[in-house]
Amino acid sequence: MEIRELRYFVAIAEELHFGKAARRLEIAQPPLSRTIARLERQLGVTLLERTSRKVTLTEAGAVLLSEGRAILSAVAAAERRTQQAAQRRPRLVLAVKSGTAGELLAKLLDAYRTEPGAATVDLLLCEAHQHQKLLQDGQADVALLHLPFDSTLGLDTETLYTEGQVAILPSSHPLAGRSQIRVAEVTAIPELPMARWPGPGGSYPEGPGAEVRNLTQLFQLIALGRTTVIMPESAGTDLRRDLAAVPVLDAPPVTTVIAWPPHSRLRAVADLIRVATRL
Amino acid sequence: MEIRELRYFVAIAEELHFGKAARRLEIAQPPLSRTIARLERQLGVTLLERTSRKVTLTEAGAVLLSEGRAILSAVAAAERRTQQAAQRRPRLVLAVKSGTAGELLAKLLDAYRTEPGAATVDLLLCEAHQHQKLLQDGQADVALLHLPFDSTLGLDTETLYTEGQVAILPSSHPLAGRSQIRVAEVTAIPELPMARWPGPGGSYPEGPGAEVRNLTQLFQLIALGRTTVIMPESAGTDLRRDLAAVPVLDAPPVTTVIAWPPHSRLRAVADLIRVATRL
DNA sequence: GTCGATCGATGTCGCTCAGGTATCGCTGCA
DNA sequence: TGCAGCGATACCTGAGCGACATCGATCGAC
Numbered sequence: 001m002e003i004r005e006l007r008y009f010v011a012i013a014e015e016l017h018f019g020k021a022a023r024r025l026e027i028a029q030p031p032l033s034r035t036i037a038r039l040e041r042q043l044g045v046t047l048l049e050r051t052s053r054k055v056t057l058t059e060a061g062a063v064l065l066s067e068g069r070a071i072l073s074a075v076a077a078a079e080r081r082t083q084q085a086a087q088r089r090p091r092l093v094l095a096v097k098s099g100t101a102g103e104l105l106a107k108l109l110d111a112y113r114t115e116p117g118a119a120t121v122d123l124l125l126c127e128a129h130q131h132q133k134l135l136q137d138g139q140a141d142v143a144l145l146h147l148p149f150d151s152t153l154g155l156d157t158e159t160l161y162t163e164g165q166v167a168i169l170p171s172s173h174p175l176a177g178r179s180q181i182r183v184a185e186v187t188a189i190p191e192l193p194m195a196r197w198p199g200p201g202g203s204y205p206e207g208p209g210a211e212v213r214n215l216t217q218l219f220q221l222i223a224l225g226r227t228t229v230i231m232p233e234s235a236g237t238d239l240r241r242d243l244a245a246v247p248v249l250d251a252p253p254v255t256t257v258i259a260w261p262p263h264s265r266l267r268a269v270a271d272l273i274r275v276a277t278r279l
Numbered sequence: 280m281e282i283r284e285l286r287y288f289v290a291i292a293e294e295l296h297f298g299k300a301a302r303r304l305e306i307a308q309p310p311l312s313r314t315i316a317r318l319e320r321q322l323g324v325t326l327l328e329r330t331s332r333k334v335t336l337t338e339a340g341a342v343l344l345s346e347g348r349a350i351l352s353a354v355a356a357a358e359r360r361t362q363q364a365a366q367r368r369p370r371l372v373l374a375v376k377s378g379t380a381g382e383l384l385a386k387l388l389d390a391y392r393t394e395p396g397a398a399t400v401d402l403l404l405c406e407a408h409q410h411q412k413l414l415q416d417g418q419a420d421v422a423l424l425h426l427p428f429d430s431t432l433g434l435d436t437e438t439l440y441t442e443g444q445v446a447i448l449p450s451s452h453p454l455a456g457r458s459q460i461r462v463a464e465v466t467a468i469p470e471l472p473m474a475r476w477p478g479p480g481g482s483y484p485e486g487p488g489a490e491v492r493n494l495t496q497l498f499q500l501i502a503l504g505r506t507t508v509i510m511p512e513s514a515g516t517d518l519r520r521d522l523a524a525v526p527v528l529d530a531p532p533v534t535t536v537i538a539w540p541p542h543s544r545l546r547a548v549a550d551l552i553r554v555a556t557r558l
Numbered sequence: 559g560t561c562g563a564t565c566g567a568t569g570t571c572g573c574t575c576a577g578g579t580a581t582c583g584c585t586g587c588a
Numbered sequence: 589t590g591c592a593g594c595g596a597t598a599c600c601t602g603a604g605c606g607a608c609a610t611c612g613a614t615c616g617a618c
Contacts, residue, residue, distance in 0.1 A: 001282065001354055001357070001358055002281050003281050003282050004576090006357075018594075018595060018596095019593085019594065019595085027577065027578090028577065028578055028579080029594085029595075030577080030578080030579085030580095030595090030596075030597080030598095031576060031577045031578075032595095033595060033596060034575095034576085034577090034597090035576080035577095037596085038575095043358060043361055043362060044362065044365075045361055045362055045365040046365070047361075050594090050595065050596095051584080051585075051594090051595085052583080052585050052586090052593080052594050052595055052596090053584085053585055053586065053593080053594070053595095054594095055595085058365070059364050059365065060361045060362070060365035061361075062364075062544060063357075063360050063361050063363075063364040063544055063545070064357060064360075066542050067353065067356065067357035067360060067361070067542065068357060069542075070353060070542045071350060071353045071354060071357060074346065074349060074350045074353055075280055077346065078280070078285075078342075078343060078346035078347060078350060079280055079322060081342050081343075082324055082326075082339045082342050082346070083322060083324055083339070084342075085324075085338050085339040085341075085342040086323075086324040086325065086337070086338065086339035153435050153541040153542075154433055154434075154435065154540075154541030154542065155433075156432050156433065262432040262433030263345050263346065263348075263349050263432075263433065265341060265342055265345045266342070296565085297565070297566055297567095298564085298565065298566085306605090306606065306607090307606065307607055307608075308565085308566075308567095309566090309567075309569095309606080309607080309608085310605060310606045310607080311606095312566060312567060312568085313567085313568090313604095313605085313606095314605085317604095329565090329566065329567095330565090330613080331565050331612080331613045331614050331615090332564080332565070332566095332613085332614055332615065333565095334565095334566085559618100560617100560618090561616105561617090561618090562615105562616090562617085563616085563617100564614085564616105565612100565613085565614085565615105566611100566612095566613090567610100567611080567612080567613100568609105568610080568612100569609085569610080569611095570607100570608090570610105571606105571608090572605105572606095572607090573604100573605090573606090573607105574604090574605080574606100575602100575603090575604090575605095576601105576602090576603080576604095577600100577601090577602090577603100578600085578601085578602105579598105579600085580597105580598085580599085580600105581596100581597080581598080582595105582596080582598090583594100583595090583596080583597095584593105584594085584595090585592100585593090586591105586592095586593090587590100587591085587592085587593105588589100588590090588591085588592100
């Protein structure tokens with residue numbers, strides 16, 4: 001099995017159409033048909049059921065699609081990282097969700113900068129749920145994740161710290177003065193339905209609350225008395241005057257972890273992790 | 280970058296000798312030289328420093344070696360799993376260390392067997408530290424691991440249960456009658472140096488204790504009054520008459536987890552994991 | 559210092575196979 | 589029934605893989 005064959009197969013499996021896949025791959029359709037046919041012959045397995053009107057994946061094809069995507073990411077990552085390693089000045093790309101982990105991040109970068117042989121750290125601000133992809137295809141070397149929100153599937157991690165969660169409410173709201181609150185009480189406020197964040201697929205879950213994509217939006221909507229949210233304590237420090245944070249007793253604690261791809265060999269990654277765990 | 284090029288590069292990087300690598304790959308040496316040269320040209324990176332007497336890896340080469348090995352395993356896994364998925368009867372390979380987790384394993388297999396659409400589960404008894412490799416190159420689909428002994432690097436896991444550790448002593452030993460004991464007391468018994476297990480590389484750590492490879496050997500040596508060991512409670516049930524298990528107060532608890540490769544798409548794996556977490 | 563052995567690079571050649579164009583055969587729809 | 593759309597097949601060209609022969613550099617033996 002060759003990378004080229006895998007690229008071709010993944011393209012068809014995603015398009016379920018030889019012609020479209022060929023256009024996407026910028027080749028003609030016949031070589032594509034032949035390549036897939038040979039791949040099937042070599043594996044001794046039917047990957048696609050095709051009629052002249054429809055193409056569908058077999059069970060085996062679905063498995064190869066999933067494994068193949070992972071392999072293609074890994075190859076892209078290998079190329080990027082190899083080229084990166086050949087540079088004189090080592091560089092390190094750290095992926096973080098925009099707007100989170102402010103203080104921890106500053107402390108981490110400060111501490112790492114003083115390390116002997118410290119690499120230049122580039123920050124890659126990303127959307128939620130993107131970390132994994134960025135690490136797997138080599139666009140990032142390390143990431144800061146928040147459990148239980150982010151997935152650590154296939155990544156190696158070290159726990160940095162754990163914190164409680166707070167509800168963010170308009171200061172004027174009757175509950176804003178409470179010293180603590182329960183999840184059920186927050187979710188039961190009829191006039192303030194919980195804000196909705198995009199899921200892993202980029203689409204929003206069903207619900208009455210506002211759809212938000214970043215903290216600025218969110219805080220504005222809360223201040224306007226349109227929504228509320230439960231989020232980690234650290235994101236609720238230094239709030240605008242018109243917002244209040246109330247600790248939520250029974251919300252699951254949020255753990256910040258540092259994550260990296262499992263076979264990372266970069267000295268800079270090892271150094272950064274060591275610094276992070278000592279904070 | 281193609282798989283063939285990667286296979287060639289990994290062979291050279293491991294042998295550090297074009298001739299030997301060519302023999303291992305069962306090709307002549309010149310095509311090997313040319314393939315590597317072209318790979319370097321395409322990546323724009325020097326992977327190997329070569330004189331006519333010695334070949335060494337560059338920094339970038341070391342990175343590509345590590346990434347390349349992972350990719351080659353992933354490709355082997357993809358081929359195996361795709362072929363497996365094409366079989367009528369779904370099969371599932373579960374890797375377990377020989378001699379451990381007896382009762383849990385039996386319960387798990389029993390519970391899974393009653394699932395609708397349950398696959399045939401093949402047990403793959405393996406040496407310690409092998410799990411990861413088996414999962415990564417597709418020889419196994421799921422594994423039972425024991426933290427903190429085994430590494431879960433690059434695997435996804437669910438915790439099954441946690442247990443304390445016991446010291447296994449000859450029944451005749453003065454400490455055998457104790458209801459509990461401390462690590463320091465066990466390691467300080469001069470006539471019973473702690474048994475040594477092979478490390479990840481297959482070699483034994485330094486020390487005075489006996490070198491053991493399985494439980495039968497170990498128990499025999501303990502019964503003979505030559506060594507002792509600290510191990511999970513469950514491995515110390517149903518001991519021979521001439522052995523005694525004493526709970527060790529301050530030994531770290533051992534967690535049994537079920538682990539699988541992160542992008543596993545097999546229904547059977549998902550089912551087994553669900554059953555396992557409900558035990 | 560010289561010679562021979564060792565090792566990676568290079569030159570040349572045959573052949574496989576990737577990719578292109580043209581075309582066929584099947585299927586669903588108007 | 590005719591047509592449009594789609595994948596398979598036939599055939600051709602050229603790139604590149606691999607084999608063999610050979611070169612040039614380096615190190616050790618004497």
